[in-house]
Amino acid sequence: MATQVIVVDDDPIVGNLSLELLKEAGLSAVLIQDSLKAQAAVKAEKPELVILDILMPGIDGLTLLHRLKTDPETAGIRAIIVSGKSFEAEKTRARQYGAELFIEKPYDVDSFGKQVAAFLKPSGADAPRQAVENLPSLPPPARADLKLSVWGCRTGTAGPATGAAASRYGWRTPCLSIELEKSLMIFDAGSGIGPLGDELRKNPRENKDLWLFLTHFHRDHIQGLADFSCARDAAYTLNVVGTGEPHKSLEAMLAEAFEPAFGAEGPPCRIELYEVIEQTYEILPGARLTAFFSNHPGATLGFVLHAQNKKIVYCPDGEVYGEAATALQDYDEKLGGLIRDADVLVHDGRFTDEDYKKNRNSGHSSFMAAVDLAGHNKIKKLLLVHQDARYDDNELDRMAEAAEARVAERGYAMKVLVGREGLDLNV
Numbered sequence: 001m002a003t004q005v006i007v008v009d010d011d012p013i014v015g016n017l018s019l020e021l022l023k024e025a026g027l028s029a030v031l032i033q034d035s036l037k038a039q040a041a042v043k044a045e046k047p048e049l050v051i052l053d054i055l056m057p058g059i060d061g062l063t064l065l066h067r068l069k070t071d072p073e074t075a076g077i078r079a080i081i082v083s084g085k086s087f088e089a090e091k092t093r094a095r096q097y098g099a100e101l102f103i104e105k106p107y108d109v110d111s112f113g114k115q116v117a118a119f120l121k122p123s124g125a126d127a128p129r130q131a132v133e134n135l136p137s138l139p140p141p142a143r144a145d146l147k148l149s150v151w152g153c154r155t156g157t158a159g160p161a162t163g164a165a166a167s168r169y170g171w172r173t174p175c176l177s178i179e180l181e182k183s184l185m186i187f188d189a190g191s192g193i194g195p196l197g198d199e200l201r202k203n204p205r206e207n208k209d210l211w212l213f214l215t216h217f218h219r220d221h222i223q224g225l226a227d228f229s230c231a232r233d234a235a236y237t238l239n240v241v242g243t244g245e246p247h248k249s250l251e252a253m254l255a256e257a258f259e260p261a262f263g264a265e266g267p268p269c270r271i272e273l274y275e276v277i278e279q280t281y282e283i284l285p286g287a288r289l290t291a292f293f294s295n296h297p298g299a300t301l302g303f304v305l306h307a308q309n310k311k312i313v314y315c316p317d318g319e320v321y322g323e324a325a326t327a328l329q330d331y332d333e334k335l336g337g338l339i340r341d342a343d344v345l346v347h348d349g350r351f352t353d354e355d356y357k358k359n360r361n362s363g364h365s366s367f368m369a370a371v372d373l374a375g376h377n378k379i380k381k382l383l384l385v386h387q388d389a390r391y392d393d394n395e396l397d398r399m400a401e402a403a404e405a406r407v408a409e410r411g412y413a414m415k416v417l418v419g420r421e422g423l424d425l426n427v
């Protein structure tokens with residue numbers, strides 16, 4: 001009997017269970033655990049149906065689905081996604097890529113086999129098999145520029161209120177936005193998020209679904225939530241992505257952050273929470289996000305965003321050791337693997353080399369170590385942020401000059417910018 005169903009699942013327990021249930025339902029099925037071998041096997045066997053998991057080492061199920069459906073030899077094979085990763089975005093994407101059914105894991109053991117068998121059984125004389133031509137067409141690969149804007153990028157609490165002089169670089173704490181074609185992504189909610197919210201209310205966007213990625217809950221990264229006017233507007237949805245601490249969930253941490261301004265009830269806007277771990281997520285059709293843990297006190301994330309054929313990394317708090325690394329300090333290497341070839345790296349460059357020596361192991365980098373890290377890893381543009389609040393404009397100007405000199409001296413093919421409020425980059 002020819003193989004009717006190929007199941008691709010890296011998890012041997014779930015994979016073998018699926019196989020068993022399909023056989024009980026009278027279907028001939030095989031399991032492939034190595035996703036990298038799946039495409040060739042589907043081509044060779046030409047089954048009627050493939051059942052794909054999404055999160056697999058090697059190639060993920062949605063990419064595999066896309067490849068099968070765009071290869072004329074396999075495009076007519078029907079597909080079901082069976083996955084525990086069931087964000088609405090995944091389901092939409094699965095449909096767009098040609099899957100006819102999305103079954104959430106854990107699935108119902110009693111009905112799974114029957115459900116698949118019924119799906120395969122022709123209903124009526126002319127089984128309505130969805131022709132490839134009728135599949136919703138994929139959006140064309142986006143090549144439009146992304147707009148990255150800095151709303152704040154300083155550390156600490158200096159500024160005019162504390163008697164510090166005005167600064168061309170600004171005193172607001174971290175908040176950066178990245179404008180995709182249809183969505184706005186906001187990174188951190190330092191005091192810079194206040195003016196961003198005001199701008200959004202002045203020039204309202206059609207899409208009131210905002211994404212907020214929080215690296216961590218140190219005060220300078222959340223202190224702007226109280227002044228974020230979109231949070232006061234019930235028309236907005238705030239999709240908050242972040243991580244909790246081992247003893248406290250993201251939900252509890254966020255509630256605490258909102259409490260001083262909004263009380264125990266929280267803000268009027270709608271909030272959707274995504275507590276993430278170190279992993280890659282499909283957050284919107286065409287936008288992939290890798291969260292990773294950064295070298296900084298407490299649970300702190302950095303983010304790699306892949307969207308519109310661009311790669312942008314946001315890691316404002318994290319200590320790279322540079323030339324001072326010991327054999328046991330492999331963080332620079334880990335980070336290097338994540339950031340390689342990025343179009344933009346936004347990185348912690350808090351200290352001058354001299355001040356770094358006095359502040360080793362504080363969880364922040366010297367800007368020169370950040371320059372070398374970016375240069376070694378073939379970054380196109382490095383944006384240094386989280387400048388120490390004790391530095392005046394002259395010090396920051398010197399920092400920019402020294403960084404440029406280093407790039408020339410080491411022959412890095414890279415542009416370095418020192419972050420300042422109001423800086424816009426087209427990526």
Ligand SMILES: [Zn+2]
Binds near residue numbers: 216218296317
């Ligand atoms: Zn911090």
